[in-house]
Amino acid sequence: MLRFEPVPFRGDDDADYDAVMxxxxxxxxxVDLATSPLLRLPLFAVGAHTADAARAAGFDKVIVAKGDAVSLRKLVLARVKAGELDASATLLYLAGADLSRDLAGELGERGLSVVTHTTYRMAPVAGFPREVSDAFMANRITAVLHYSRRSAQAFLDTVRADGIEISALALPQCCISAAVAAVLHDAGATKVVVAARPDENALLEALSRTLRPRPE
Incomplete structure (x- = not known):
């Protein structure tokens, strides 16, 4: 699957940012932002879970989008249109190494300057632990959650390498978006469920519905 790996972040104290994304x-x-001047800036978060993490890190002014990069881009541009963010503002984008959308480029085309700092990567893990593979084979796992296309593909690669593809794909596959679900559909999964919104709460709601006993 994928393993979280931090990437050293060296903040530029002299940089003049207008917001964080x-x-x-x-x-x-x-990253440790405990004493960083960045905490005084407005922060644009993609969704509620990310917003909660930002508040926990010390950001006071957190502006929340609807769970995907498209809504985040629209939110930033709406603040520009409303005069709450300068049309030529500079945004600090803290991000992972693998991005599914060129959000910085899209905002750059609208006159904003986006400085991207990579703070983590998700590295592939070779194979499941033996007990996980055994659990798939013994039908002790009831569903699988998928948060991104890349992690879904890593899941498929792993179950194929471990020889448990049939058992794994027979389970309900709960996906955070239709784009993620497409990876599972293409692989032959038939019990694919898509969250109502592209955020973790909606994904967990989809899981709950999937596992709820059906009335006889």
């Missing part, structure tokens, strides 16, 4: 709570896991 996050598309994943993981971006804050590897």
């Amino acid at each position: 996050l598309t994943s709570a993981n971006a804050l896991r590897a």
Whole structure:
């Protein structure tokens, strides 16, 4: 699967940022901002989970999008249109090494300057622990959660390498978005469930619905 690995973050104390932007709570896991002047800036968070992580890190002014990069881009541009953010503002984007969308480029085309700092990467893990593979084979796992296309593909690669693809894909696959679900559909999974919104709360709600006993 994928393992979280921090990437050293060296903040530039002389940099003049107008706001911070996050598309994943993981971006804050590897950085210590306890005394950073960045905490005084407004922070644009992709969704509620990321917003909670930002507040826990010490950000006071957190502005929350609807759970995906498209809504985050619209939110930033709406603040520009409302005059709450300068049209040529500089945003610090704390992000992972693998991005599914060029959010910085899209905002750059609208006149904003986005400085991207990579603070973590998700590295592939070779194979499941033996007890996990055995649990799949013994039908002791009831469902699988998928948060990204990349982690879904890593899951498929792992179950194929471990020889448990049939058992694993027979389970309900709960996906955070239709784009993630497409990876599982293409692999032959038939019990694919998509969250109502692209955020963790909606994904867990989808899992709950999937596991709820059906009335006889």
